[in-house]
Every structure is written in structure tokens, then in C-alpha cells.
Amino acid sequence: QESIKLKVASNYPATSLFSRVQKHMLDEVTASTNGRVTFEWYYGGVLLKAADVFPGVGRGAADIAFTVPAAFNPREYPITGVTLPFLTENVQAASLAFRDWYNTTPAVQKEYQRNNVRFLLAVPASENVLWSQKKVNTAADLKGMRIRMLAGPGDALSLLGATAVTVPYTDAIDLLSRGGVEAISATPFEQGVKDGLPEMVNYLSSAGRMGIYAAVITAMNLDRWNSLPKDVQAAFLKAADNAIQYYAEAQGKDADESVDILLKAKRVQVLKMDPQEEKAWRDKTRDAILKKYHDQVARTGADGNQLVASYTALVRKYEQSHPYQTGIDRYFARKK
Amino acid sequence: MRQALLACARRTNALSQGMARLTGLLIIVLMLAVVADSLLRGAANIAIWGVLELSTMMLLALVYLGLPATQAERVNFRVSVFTDRLPRRANLALGGLLLLLQLALLAILAWFSWRSALFSFHRQEVSIGLVEIPLWPHRTLVAVGLTLLWWQAFVSGIELVLHGKHPYELDLKAEVEGAIGRQAA
Amino acid sequence: MTAGAQGLLMIAGLFVLLAMGLPIAMALVASGVVAILSVQGWSAADYLLGALPYSGAAEFAFIVIPLFLFMGHMAFSAGVSERGFRAALAWFGHIPGGLGIAAVSACAAFATVSGSSIATAATVAKVAVPEMLKAGYSKRLAGAAVATGGTLGVLIPPSSVMVLYSIATETPIPHLFMAGIVPGILTAVLYAVLIHMTVRRDPSMKELTVLPRAPMKQRLRLTLSSWEIILLFAVVMGTLYAGLATATEAAGYGALAALAVALARGTRWEEVKKGLQVSGASTASIFFLIIGAGIFSVALATTQMPQQIATAVTSLQLPPVLLMILLLLPFLVLGCFIDAASMVLLTMPIIFPIVKQAGIDPVLFGILVVKMTEIGNITPPVGLNVFVVSTTCPEIPVREAFRGVLPFFVVELVVVALLIAFPSLTLGLVR
Ligand code: NA
Numbered sequence: 020q021e022s023i024k025l026k027v028a029s030n031y032p033a034t035s036l037f038s039r040v041q042k043h044m045l046d047e048v049t050a051s052t053n054g055r056v057t058f059e060w061y062y063g064g065v066l067l068k069a070a071d072v073f074p075g076v077g078r079g080a081a082d083i084a085f086t087v088p089a090a091f092n093p094r095e096y097p098i099t100g101v102t103l104p105f106l107t108e109n110v111q112a113a114s115l116a117f118r119d120w121y122n123t124t125p126a127v128q129k130e131y132q133r134n135n136v137r138f139l140l141a142v143p144a145s146e147n148v149l150w151s152q153k154k155v156n157t158a159a160d161l162k163g164m165r166i167r168m169l170a171g172p173g174d175a176l177s178l179l180g181a182t183a184v185t186v187p188y189t190d191a192i193d194l195l196s197r198g199g200v201e202a203i204s205a206t207p208f209e210q211g212v213k214d215g216l217p218e219m220v221n222y223l224s225s226a227g228r229m230g231i232y233a234a235v236i237t238a239m240n241l242d243r244w245n246s247l248p249k250d251v252q253a254a255f256l257k258a259a260d261n262a263i264q265y266y267a268e269a270q271g272k273d274a275d276e277s278v279d280i281l282l283k284a285k286r287v288q289v290l291k292m293d294p295q296e297e298k299a300w301r302d303k304t305r306d307a308i309l310k311k312y313h314d315q316v317a318r319t320g321a322d323g324n325q326l327v328a329s330y331t332a333l334v335r336k337y338e339q340s341h342p343y344q345t346g347i348d349r350y351f352a353r354k355k
Numbered sequence: 356m357r358q359a360l361l362a363c364a365r366r367t368n369a370l371s372q373g374m375a376r377l378t379g380l381l382i383i384v385l386m387l388a389v390v391a392d393s394l395l396r397g398a399a400n401i402a403i404w405g406v407l408e409l410s411t412m413m414l415l416a417l418v419y420l421g422l423p424a425t426q427a428e429r430v431n432f433r434v435s436v437f438t439d440r441l442p443r444r445a446n447l448a449l450g451g452l453l454l455l456l457q458l459a460l461l462a463i464l465a466w467f468s469w470r471s472a473l474f475s476f477h478r479q480e481v482s483i484g485l486v487e488i489p490l491w492p493h494r495t496l497v498a499v500g501l502t503l504l505w506w507q508a509f510v511s512g513i514e515l516v517l518h519g520k521h522p523y524e525l526d527l528k529a530e531v532e533g534a535i536g537r538q539a540a
Numbered sequence: 541m542t543a544g545a546q547g548l549l550m551i552a553g554l555f556v557l558l559a560m561g562l563p564i565a566m567a568l569v570a571s572g573v574v575a576i577l578s579v580q581g582w583s584a585a586d587y588l589l590g591a592l593p594y595s596g597a598a599e600f601a602f603i604v605i606p607l608f609l610f611m612g613h614m615a616f617s618a619g620v621s622e623r624g625f626r627a628a629l630a631w632f633g634h635i636p637g638g639l640g641i642a643a644v645s646a647c648a649a650f651a652t653v654s655g656s657s658i659a660t661a662a663t664v665a666k667v668a669v670p671e672m673l674k675a676g677y678s679k680r681l682a683g684a685a686v687a688t689g690g691t692l693g694v695l696i697p698p699s700s701v702m703v704l705y706s707i708a709t710e711t712p713i714p715h716l717f718m719a720g721i722v723p724g725i726l727t728a729v730l731y732a733v734l735i736h737m738t739v740r741r742d743p744s745m746k747e748l749t750v751l752p753r754a755p756m757k758q759r760l761r762l763t764l765s766s767w768e769i770i771l772l773f774a775v776v777m778g779t780l781y782a783g784l785a786t787a788t789e790a791a792g793y794g795a796l797a798a799l800a801v802a803l804a805r806g807t808r809w810e811e812v813k814k815g816l817q818v819s820g821a822s823t824a825s826i827f828f829l830i831i832g833a834g835i836f837s838v839a840l841a842t843t844q845m846p847q848q849i850a851t852a853v854t855s856l857q858l859p860p861v862l863l864m865i866l867l868l869l870p871f872l873v874l875g876c877f878i879d880a881a882s883m884v885l886l887t888m889p890i891i892f893p894i895v896k897q898a899g900i901d902p903v904l905f906g907i908l909v910v911k912m913t914e915i916g917n918i919t920p921p922v923g924l925n926v927f928v929v930s931t932t933c934p935e936i937p938v939r940e941a942f943r944g945v946l947p948f949f950v951v952e953l954v955v956v957a958l959l960i961a962f963p964s965l966t967l968g969l970v971r
């Protein structure tokens with residue numbers, strides 16, 4: 020049997036949790052095919068920059084892509100942007116739901132086919148939080164606040180009255196220390212902790228429990244996928260299924276480690292938000308966010324409301340069987 | 356024929372240099388855009404949409420519309436320790452050989468860049484961020500710049516054949532005659 | 541063909557093209573394009589080679605290059621630099637190498653507001669090199685002092701390369717910035733010592749350049765007359781530290797302030813226009829190199845040669861310090877051809893897992909990597925800082941500057957050795 024070598028490209032660094040999940044999954048493919056399928060890794064945008072990862076793999080510059088196409092290629096992957104704020108916090112449920120949603124929804128499959136890739140795995144980034152210099156308890160506190168934001172949390176915070184600052188994340192950290200921005204949003208809980216934000220800001224809040232706002236998607240060039248023997252395809256799909264569980268465990272471990280750091284941090288104070296207020300944030304922004312998704316998806320002729328409904332139903336189903344605790348909830352649970 | 360070719364070469368050189376001069380002025384626009392954006396954000400909490408994307412586009416214009424002039428004026432950095440010792444004719448022949456290689460590779464690069472611009476247009480590629488700005492003009496700028504650089508290199512070939520002018524060696528006389536470049540300021 | 545052979549062939553090809561006198565940027569493009577076409581095939585190369593010329597330049601942070609180049613031009617044509625150096629001369633002129641030390645101090649000061657090594661070299665070159673040459677310094681020393689001093693731009697925070705390292709390895713940026721301060725000062729001091737000793741050992745240069753001690757009154761008067769330099773630093777640093785501007789945006793304020801000073805000093809619009817055009821032309825030729833290095837580095841990565849070297853190194857089971865030295869060595873070779881940013885992006889995915897596994901401190905390793913990539917900026921044949929100094933000051937031929945760099949290169953290796961031997965130099969402020 021001929022051996023198969025596949026090139027994997029991403030903008031994520033090798034050390035990131037997302038990359039570790041991919042490594043775990045593809046190592047399993049190598050093992051289960053007795054070394055017949057091997058991989059060549061290109062992390063950190065070495066081969067393809069963030070916005071080039073999915074288009075590049077679709078056109079054969081590499082074989083496997085993993086990044087957030089809904090963020091970097093919004094026009095090509097509008098439907099994939101279904102991981103909207105305020106929908107769920109549960110990473111494992113979101114991941115399982117996305118898989119089933121792909122398998123059962125022709126419109127989603129068409130989106131990937133149109134871009135000449137085969138979907139394999141969705142790894143949702145953990146929940147959005149808000150790192151701020153000023154206390155944020157209510158929406159009124161956001162008025163005029165300069166916040167680094169993008170994607171779904173950006174839409175929500177703009178609607179609530181904050182001023183959008185769209186500088187790159189690293190510039191934002193730099194600006195934060197000097198007051199150029201007053202808060203940073205649109206970064207997963209553990210990421211901010213890792214980047215040293217607990218020593219740079221005064222407050223950390225759940226920002227109304229916006230939850231998951233982006234999903235890292237793994238996909239393979241479609242021609243490449245079709246050329247693979249059936250047993251190899253099956254090995255990929257099985258490894259992708261197992262990766263969901265692996266990610267849930269690894270993410271939980273990362274969250275716990277982040278909580279360790281947070282418990283020791285001297286500067287930051289973690290805020291407990293009033294559930295009434297959380298609901299108010301959600302109610303004030305929900306329609307506009309749904310409308311935006313609906314309009315984006317409408318270009319492809321699909322029905323956004325129906326897509327959100329079917330995805331949400333699947334998420335709710337898996338939330339029952341797979342409990343999840345956010346980083347901030349873990350923090351308060353251990354602080355007592 | 357010879358006269359027509361030389362006139363064409365002169366016009367190409369003038370075009371390349373004019374383009375570089377014009378895009379140089381963009382630095383002032385770039386400066387004002389960046390300052391205005393940061394001032395409004397800091398003083399009035401207002402964010403100007405698209406400054407990032409437009410600044411990047413101006414940078415691309417500076418680079419790619421400025422490239423042909425670097426070839427026209429032969430100011431690209433090179434190692435000349437070895438070739439300086441060759442007889443003049445051999446040096447020119449070697450320059451011609453390298454120019455052929457450059458023309459072939461630039462043609463490939465320009466071709467791929469045009470395809471990339473076209474692909475960007477077809478898939479409606481937009482910038483990342485809260486505002487979606489189409490990126491095909493950015494990619495087209497790169498393709499145009501590389502094509503013009505190819506044409507300028509081709510003109511260097513004409514100058515080599517008809518005038519015996521080296522395609523890469525810095526021509527001090529041309530520089531003194533008012534070319535933009537290193538002796539200024 | 542094995543990956544190692546492909547990689548070596550690529551490097552050999554580059555050398556041949558360089559020796560034949562093809563412009564360096566084009567030689568990088570040529571060997572990169574040929575390697576990608578032959579290793580990847582036409583259809584994979586299609587997207588890669590179409591995207592690279594765009595993504596290599598379309599980076600917002602890169603706008604500091606034209607902006608700082610323009611700032612330097614305006615500061616120069618307003619006579620700001622000249623007055624500044626008159627003042628520096630009054631203070632340091634009686635010490636052998638005093639003006640060179642002043643130039644390095646200017647680099648260090650400018651580094652606190654600029655994250656870029658190229659911009660630091662360009663700005664200070666415009667200001668310092670003509671003065672040094674006028675005072676009687678050799679082209680070699682004047683060019684090399686500023687080209688090397690420019691590397692402080694990246695070592696002293698803020699720093700573009702540290703940001704890239706942080707992204708590639710998930711090391712906190714504030715830690716890296718803090719860690720860069722002491723090594724930066726140490727480097728500057730050792731440069732100053734080297735310049736001092738070089739001038740002292742050269743009787744003719746010493747005689748020409750060592751001035752009588754200026755009276756205190758004259759020192760103060762000249763210092764006051766150079767207030768515009770302080771104003772420019774204050775504008776860039778002030779907007780940065782007040783949180784008004786990012787490190788990138790501060791370059792815009794600096795350029796605007798320099799333009800205002802120039803106009804106030806009676807510089808005519810024609811001169812401004814010329815400054816813009818010259819900065820634009822330099823931008824194009826510098827970016828041609830950056831883009832070429834980007835294509836070359838992707839091509840090298842696809843040959844898998846760097847990855848295989850990393851695997852070989854890991855299998856050696858060395859003690860951490862030895863491993864660290866071994867991991868830093870490739871940067872000396874890569875640095876000859878590739879720019880700092882591409883080097884970090886290319887090597888970290890391969891090297892960093894080994895670093896972590898061996899228990900080497902990621903912050904210390906980061907500073908050492910920054911140091912090594914900056915050495916690459918002054919080594920031939922592709923030494924961006926040297927090119928920039930030579931473009932800004934055409935009196936300095938590239939070849940002369942590269943010769944002058946050699947003793948500085950030795951000092952750099954000494955600094956690296958000190959940082960490895962005494963980790964607390966780097967980590968003292970972080971903990
Ligand atoms: Na700096």
C-alpha cells in the first residue's frame with residue numbers, strides 16, 4: 020500500500036491548545052493506519068497566513084487547514100459563523116453539535132464543498148471574557164469605554180454602547196498598559212490569563228456570559244479527501260470524534276491551570292455579574308446579532324433563522340449530557 | 356525600429372520614476388490618517404473605520420508602484436565584488452543572462468499574483484474586523500506592480516542590447532541627472 | 541532527493557546568484573520560487589506564490605518603516621540632527637570616540653520609542669553619520685556604529701521581533717519587554733567601550749576627532765539650542781506612554797512633529813516633497829528584500845530541512861546550556877539571508893517545543909533569539925541595517941560598513957555569552 024503524506028497548515032503556534040488537539044488527532048490517524056498516513060506540520064503562519072489558510076488549502080497549497088474561517092474568511096464561510104455570542108458556553112456541546120449539524124444539514128455541507136474542502140472537526144474557543152481597568156457591572160458602565168473587540172463580542176459590545184478599537188491583539192495589550200484602550204475583549208478566558216492580563220488590568224468579568232464566539236475548524240482539501248481510500252477516510256472521522264473528548268479534557272485542564280494563576284494574581288479582581296443584568300445584555304443585543312447572521316447567510320440563499328434553530332437544538336441536547344463549567348465559575352468555586 | 360525602441364525605453368523609465376515620486380507623496384497621507392485615527396480615538400472616543408486597511412493599501416502602493424523605479428535606476432542592493440573584476444563584455448553578458456532568468460521568474464510570479472487577485476475578487480475576500488473592506492484591490496495592486504516591474508526589466512534588456520547598459524549596475528550619470536534616489540538630501 | 545539535499549541546493553543556488561551579481565532581493569525571490577516550484581509542483585505553488593508577494597508586505601505594523609524614514613529626513617533637513625550633534629560633541633567630544641558614543645546613545649534613546657531596528661538605524665544614520673564623517677571618523681566605523689546601534693531598536697522595548705516571538709511561543713509580551721531592558725543597556729555600553737577603544741588605538745583618527753574640552757557655558761548653550769530633538773523624542777514617547785498611540789502610530793506623530801519643525805525652520809515644500817520621494821524609494825527597495833526573504837523562508841520550510849535539523853538536535857540529549865547554544869547557532873547562518881521576522885516565524889515552531897521540553901526559560905531564550913536575529917541584521921550578504929545606513933548615507937559603501945561591523949559582531953557574541961552565563965541579567969527584572 021502506498022504511503023500518504025499530508026501537509027497541515029495553520030496560523031496557530033505549535034504550543035496553542037488548538038494545535039495540540041490537531042496533533043493528537045492526526046497522530047491517532049498515523050497510528051490507526053500503521054504509519055501509512057503521515058503529516059508535515061506548518062504552524063504559526065509559516066506556510067499560509069491566517070486569511071490564506073482555508074483558501075490556500077481549498078486550492079491545494081496544503082492538504083489540511085485549521086483556523087477560524089468564519090472570522091478570517093467571512094464571505095466564504097458565512098454559515099460556519101453560527102457560533103454566535105450568548106448561545107452557549109459549553110465547548111464540548113458546541114463541538115458535538117457542530118459535527119451533527121454538519122452531517123445533517125445540506126446547506127452547511129454545500130458551504131464547505133463550494134470552498135473545495137471537507138469538514139473534519141470543530142474546536143470552539145472557550146468563553147469570551149472582558150478584561151477592564153474600570154469596573155463593569157452593568158451595560159451603563161460600558162458607555163464610551165474604549166474596548167479592543169472584534170467578531171461576535173465586538174458586535175454585542177458596540178450595541179451596548181462601547182467604542183470599538185480594532186487594533187491587533189498584541190497592540191491592544193500594549194495600549195492597555197498605557198490607557199489607550201480601557202478593556203480587552205474577544206479573547207478566550209485561558210488565552211488572556213496566559214498573556215499576563217491578570218497583572219495588567221483591575222477587573223475580569225464574564226461580560227454578560229457571551230460564551231463561545233468562534234470555532235477553530237479542521238478541514239481537508241476536497242480532492243485530496245476524495246482520493247483517500249475508504250479505510251483512511253474512516254480513520255480520520257474516528258480520530259476527529261475522539262479529538263472532541265480529548266479537547267474537552269485538555270481545555271478543562273488549561274482552565275484549571277489558569278484559575279491557579281488567577282487565584283494568585285494580586286492585581287485583578289474577578290467580578291460576579293448579576294444574572295438579571297446578564298439577561299439584559301443578551302436581550303438588548305440578541306435581535307441585532309441574529310439579524311446580522313441572517314443577512315450574511317442570505318447571500319448564499321440559506322435561511323439563517325432555521326440554521327441557528329437547528330444548531331441551538333443540538334447544542335441544548337448535548338448540554339444535558341456534557342456538563343461544563345466556565346473559567347470564572349471554576350474560579351469562584353475554588354475561591355470559597 | 357531602434358529609435359522607436361529607445362523612445363519606448365525612455366518613456367518607461369519616466370513612467371516608473373514618476374510613479375515612484377507620486378506614491379512617495381502617499382507617506383504624508385499615511386501619516387495624517389494614522390495620527391487622525393489615534394487622536395480621535397484618544398480624545399473623542401471615535402474610531403475611524405478602515406484606517407488599518409487603507410494604510411496597508413497605501414503601503415502596498417508605496418512598495419509595488421515604487422519597485423519599477425528601483426530597477427530603472429539600478430538601486431537594488433547587490434554583491435558586485437566578483438563581477439567588477441570581469442572584462443566589460445563578459446560582465447554585460449552575465450548581466451543579460453541573469454536578466455533572462457529574472458524575466459522568466461517575474462513572469463511566473465506576476466502570473467500567479469494576477470490569479471490571486473482574480474480569485475480574491477471571485478470569492479469576495481474582505482478584511483478581518485468589524486468593518487468589511489474588499490481586498491481584491493490590494494491584491495491587484497501587487498499584480499500590477501509585479502507586471503510593471505517585469506516590463507521595466509524587459510526595458511533594461513532593450514537598453515542592454517541597444518546601448519550596452521548593464522541591467523543592474525548603478526549608473527551614476529543617470530542618477531546625477533535628477534533621478535530620485537540615494538544621493539538626494 | 542532528501543530534504544537536507546534540497547535545502548542545501550537551494551542555499552547553494554542563492555550563493556551562486558549572489559556571486560553573479562543578481563540584486564539580492566531578486567536572488568532570494570529566484571531561489572525561493574524555483575525551490576517552491578520544484579518541491580511543491582505547479583498547482584501547489586499557484587496559491588503560495590500568488591499570496592506571498594501580498595502577505596509579505598500587507599502588514600499594518602510595517603508602516604513604521606516609511607514613517608520613520610520620513611521623520612529622519614525632515615529632522616535632517618531642518619538641521620535638528622546637526623544641532624543635536626553639536627551639543628553631543630560639546631559633552632563627549634573630548635573623550636576618544638565621543639561622537640560615536642553619542643550616536644549609540646541616540647540609538648538607545650530612539651529605541652525606547654521605536655520597535656524597529658531598521659527605523660532606528662535609518663533615523664540615527666541620517667543624523668549621526670554625516671556629522672561623524674565631518675569630524676574625521678572612518679566610513680567603516682561611522683557606518684558600522686550606526687548599523688549595529690540600530691539593533692538596539694529591537695532589543696530595547698518596544699520591540700517588533702519580541703511581539704512576533706511572543707505570538708509564536710505564547711510567552712507574555714510584558715515579560716519579554718521587561719527582560720530586554722538590561723541586555724539592551726549592556727549591549728549599548730559595550731558598543732560604547734568598543735568605539736572608545738577603536739578610536740584610542742587609531743592615532744590618526746584620535747588626533748583628528750578628539751576635541752578640547754568645551755566650557756560648561758558652551759555645553760549648556762548648545763544643549764538648549766538642540767531642544768527640537770528633545771521635542772521629537774517627547775512627542776513620540778509622550779504619545780506612546782500617554783496611551784494615545786500604539787508603537788506603530790507613534791511613528792506617525794513623530795513624522796508629523798518632524799515635518800512641523802522642518803516647516804517652522806523654513807524648509808520649503810520642494811524639500812519636503814523630496815524627503816517624501818526619497819523615503820518612498822527607500823521603502824520600495826527595503827520591502828523588496830523583506831518580500832524576497834519571506835519567499836525564501838517559506839521555500840526553505842517546505843524542503844523540511846530546518847525541521848530535520850531540529851529532530852537531529854533533539855536526539856543528541858544534551859544538557860540545557862549546551863542545547864541552548866546549539867539551538868542558537870543556526871540563527872547565525874540563517875541570519876545571513878533572512879530578516880528577523882521571517883526567521884522567528886520560520887524557526888520557532890520547530891525549535892520552541894525542544895526548548896520547552898529541555899526546561900529552558902522561554903523568556904531568556906526569547907531574548908537570546910532576538911539578539912541572534914539582530915546579529916543577522918548586520919551580517920553579510922543580507923544585512924538590512926547595513927543596507928539602510930548605506931541607502932540613507934550614500935557616502936558609506938555597503939562593503940566598507942560590513943568590514944566595520946566585524947568587531948561589533950565579536951562584541952555581540954560576547955554579549956550573548958554573558959547573557960547565557962548570567963541568566964539573571966535577563967530575568968532579574970521579570971521576577
Ligand atoms: Na525598541
Ligand code: NA
Nearest residue numbers: 875916919922
Ligand atoms: Na545578515
